[in-house]
Amino acid sequence: MKLSWKIFFITTPIFIIFLTVFGTWMIQDSFWNSFDREVEQCMVENQMFQNAYELTINALPREQRDRVSKQKIVESFHHRDAGGSGARILSERKEVLYQDGGVVVPHGIQEKLDASHNVGYEIVKKEQEVYIVVMSTGTLDEYIETTKNISQIYSNRSQMYERYQIGVLLVAVLLGGIILLVLFFVMRNMQKLSRATRQFATGQYHTRVNIRSKDEIGTLASDFNWMANAMNTQMVQLQNEVQRQEEFTAAFAHELKTPLTSIIGYADTIRQMELTPEETDMCADYIYRQGKRLQSLSYKLLEMTLAGQQEVPHREIFVPDFLQEVQRTVAESLLEKQLTIHVEAQSGVIFGDRELLGSVFINLIDNARKASEPGKNIWVYGVAVPGGYTVTVADEGRGVTQEELARIAEPFYMVDKSRARKEGGAGLGLALCRKIIDLHQGSWQFESEPGKGMRITVRFGLPEVTGRERARRRRTARKDRKESKKAEKSRYANRHVRKELQH
């Protein structure tokens, strides 16, 4: 059964029962009130009759008492009401001494009256009418009987019952209708929501619920939409991630298979054929070189994996010092190719990991070196810009075309394969840089034209931080600067070892 019907079938009967019980009680209460009032009034009337009768009798001289008829006595103070009432005077032996011609109903009050109870009443039903009979006895040993038709209050009661029943019925219908209407409206939203959920579950991830009410259902709907959006975003991210991963794997497989083909092929040639010593030398040389290529590839790959796993400590780095450090690192290799490097940096800071960011700029300068002819210049500018800091590396090298520019940071992409191979590149340098810059929430921009050199601008934003956080960073940065000087020596040693391994 639907929830709306459940609620309807539970609330409506309960409501009707309560309404009925309450109404009955009210009506009954008002009936008994009227009844009591009526009884009281009759008693009072009877008493007044009695008093008037006795006074009149007592006022007569003793000798006239028997001669004057009861009729006359009574008529002197009593006038019969029209319809439904009556009065009688009875003797002790139930002889009717007086009768006013009104209604007379049988009753048994007389027997119950005695010295201590001189008044009593009885409700008598006769021919669909209800009468109240009051009888009292006074000092005269005569019984006064007054009768009154009280059918009115009974019929009033049944009339009220009838009206009330109609009322309750109307209210029940109206209320039930309203409840159903409200429930259906609420449930319609619920159905919308449930339909949307089902659609979402079957893969229609663009499904959203359009419920504008501000109640709990509305909240639930907007929560659902929020969840759907969040999931969509996450799904897109995951898909992109998977795609990137696939592309990377494909490129990696290619990069791996190319040297492997040479190694296996030349080795196979050597073992299968009798070659001249020159040919054997050539084969061996190829095997060695391609083996080296695999080695360099594995190193870069390792570096990339490590960069991806690292938790980046966001420490303040004072750029002029940092760039000079980078310059010192690359100086030797630039000197070999007779290149001049110019470093100009405005005072400013960036946030991140010194070692990783260092490797970014070393890589960029190294690329510039590879692209430049001997005797050219390389510039490194640091510029403090509103809300951040940019570092530009520019060269006067070969430059690349627009199409190449778009693909330049893809893993394993090489603008000039044969030359890159000779320089010992694996095509991972810029991919690694991009990864590190992404880790630092930075961005970069390439400008280049064939033959006119290349400009790479890396922009770092300032993270939004609280005053306390900023103070903490400043403290750690100060400490960092001291430590970095110490660490520099060991880093040089490390790099030296790594170079040794590569050569």
Add this chain to the structure above:
Amino acid sequence: MIKILIVEDEEPIANLIRMNLVKAGYQCEIASDGEMAADIIAERTFDLMLLDIMLPKLNGYEVLEYAKEIGIPVIFLTAMGETQQKVKGLKLGAEDYIAKPFDIAELLARVETVLRRYKKTQRHLGFLDIEIDTDSHTVTQGGHPVDLTMKEYELLLLFVRNKNRALYRETIYENVWGGEYNGTGRTVDLHVQRLKKKLGLEDHIVAIYKVGYRLVI
């Protein structure tokens, strides 16, 4: 002489293929990018083209279009073992594909097969007094037909195509029987013995200790 164009941007691989094809008696030329390959085939004719897919300037599929127009059969070389790429190449009209890395024997066998399909090879292979008709699959020795089983015939063909080259048991097995060689079976040796006996090649097919056999002429 059969002329083969090798289109491969990786210099070591191009040289490797050339070295082995030249030794097998083919004439070779190398193109290091797609554009160069298209230019070369426009000028000169070739009997076969070995084509890499990932090439600078023009990619392998585009070069394949040119080659098809001129009517040069193409075997493409691919580092990507993805079925999709193989299917795409074959659909576009390539004769066969070779997945990198490859064995030299496999390379030669595939080259040979495609050339035979295009009737570019000699119909009759011969050495000593033995004649092999590759069309009718018949072998004659001194004019008399020799009855060989299918496997023996294929074995003989492999030896003839790899004269003076050491053939490893695994290479023989993989080329003649197909599938992975488990390294213990005597199948190869038994067939080689029978072939030697039938054709009287005891002095020419020599066993190489722990390796396999070589046809010495």
